[in-house]
Amino acid sequence: MAQDYYQILGISKSASAEEIKRAYRKLAHQYHPDKGAGSESKFKEVSEAYQVLSDPGKRQQYDRFGTTFNQNQARGQGAQQGGFNAQGFDFNDFAQGFGGFDFDDPMDIFSNIFGGGRRPRRERGVDLEMAMDLSFDEAVFGVEKEISLEKTDACEHCSGSGAEPGSKINTCPKCHGQGQIRVTRQTILGQMSSVSTCDRCDGNGKVAERACSVCKGSGQQRRTKTIKVKIPAGVENGQRIRISKEGEVGYKGSNFGDLYLQLRVATKSGFKREGAAVFSEIPISFYQAALGTILDVPTVDGKAQVKIPAGTQSGKVFRLKGRGAPILNGSGRGDHLLTVRVVTPTKLNKKEKELFKKLSEESGESAQVDESFWDKIVG
Ligand SMILES: [Zn+2]
Numbered sequence: 017m018a019q020d021y022y023q024i025l026g027i028s029k030s031a032s033a034e035e036i037k038r039a040y041r042k043l044a045h046q047y048h049p050d051k052g053a054g055s056e057s058k059f060k061e062v063s064e065a066y067q068v069l070s071d072p073g074k075r076q077q078y079d080r081f082g083t084t085f086n087q088n089q090a091r092g093q094g095a096q097q098g099g100f101n102a103q104g105f106d107f108n109d110f111a112q113g114f115g116g117f118d119f120d121d122p123m124d125i126f127s128n129i130f131g132g133g134r135r136p137r138r139e140r141g142v143d144l145e146m147a148m149d150l151s152f153d154e155a156v157f158g159v160e161k162e163i164s165l166e167k168t169d170a171c172e173h174c175s176g177s178g179a180e181p182g183s184k185i186n187t188c189p190k191c192h193g194q195g196q197i198r199v200t201r202q203t204i205l206g207q208m209s210s211v212s213t214c215d216r217c218d219g220n221g222k223v224a225e226r227a228c229s230v231c232k233g234s235g236q237q238r239r240t241k242t243i244k245v246k247i248p249a250g251v252e253n254g255q256r257i258r259i260s261k262e263g264e265v266g267y268k269g270s271n272f273g274d275l276y277l278q279l280r281v282a283t284k285s286g287f288k289r290e291g292a293a294v295f296s297e298i299p300i301s302f303y304q305a306a307l308g309t310i311l312d313v314p315t316v317d318g319k320a321q322v323k324i325p326a327g328t329q330s331g332k333v334f335r336l337k338g339r340g341a342p343i344l345n346g347s348g349r350g351d352h353l354l355t356v357r358v359v360t361p362t363k364l365n366k367k368e369k370e371l372f373k374k375l376s377e378e379s380g381e382s383a384q385v386d387e388s389f390w391d392k393i394v395g
């Protein structure tokens with residue numbers, strides 16, 4: 017049966033290695049046979065998809081030669097099918113694996129089954145998330161900020177290796193340097209043996225004579241770290257940005273998680289922003305609207321001169337091209353959209369009243385408004 021590995025993992029054809037891994041981890045947890053809602057067949061399917069898509073060479077071949085790969089082909093003519101070869105992938109091995117491994121981390125099963133136990137454990141550090149406050153201008157033009165965060169980092173004393181500096185490195189006494197151990201046991205199907213990563217040396221085959229005196233061999237240390245982060249121009253409120261490898265440390269001073277910053281952008285009086293577009297309003301007088309004028313309008317980066325033509329109506333929007341916010345991760349800038357509000361005079365002196373009346377007569381409108389009406393309005 018044709019299998020679409022991308023569909024199985026619920027990802028797009030352009031998914032990054034990181035996305036593939038994340039999707040796999042999630043589904044492997046979900047379908048894990050030990051779980052109530054688990055499904056062994058689904059689990060195998062997901063693992064098979066991951067095995068192919070996580071390997072750049074296999075993925076390329078899979079992308080090129082289509083979606084009709086199944087295990088019989090793989091065993092028989094698979095190798096001829098565009099060189100596709102499911103080497104090392106055997107569902108029988110898979111079945112043996114159940115029960116023998118620690119299923120807390122699906123990657124473990126993976127390394128044990130597909131890597132034949134030769135791949136050492138390499139846990140990835142935890143991703144961290146924190147809020148970051150930005151001013152309106154910082155979000156528009158980008159900023160470099162220093163942040164301090166308390167996290168589990170690589171141990172300073174041993175640089176994350178877990179070995180006391182200067183300590184002798186010996187061959188692992190448990191696996192004799194093999195990095196893996198074979199476990200044989202009786203099951204209802206007979207004697208089964210499986211290979212798993214040596215837990216003493218984590219598959220390295222070597223152990224330090226003395227563990228680091230500070231981190232006791234974990235390679236990890238809790239401390240406060242100050243880092244500089246660069247916020248790109250054009251970010252927006254609520255956006256989440258990833259700072260690669262600034263999360264917590266993973267296995268032995270390596271494999272850092274990522275840090276996510278949840279941006280909180282302050283408002284700025286007189287301005288509104290939507291993506292790269294910036295909005296503002298400007299009041300103009302009756303006379304300016306009727307006669308036309310040139311205005312100095314505040315924009316995100318200083319004043320812009322805007323020509324208001326004679327006869328401009330209230331509510332008219334003027335587009336100031338390229339005077340908005342920079343386009344995030346792009347080039348150029350958005351536009352500034354300026355709405356004009358015509359302000360009707362609220363207080364007229366005697367002379368102004370006369371002039372307005374004259375003006376009204378001039379334009380052919382009847383000025384049959386009596387004095388008492390004007391007085392009421394003017395107050
Ligand atoms: Zn070992």
Ligand SMILES: [Zn+2]
Binds near residue numbers: 172228233234235236
């Ligand atoms: Zn240490």
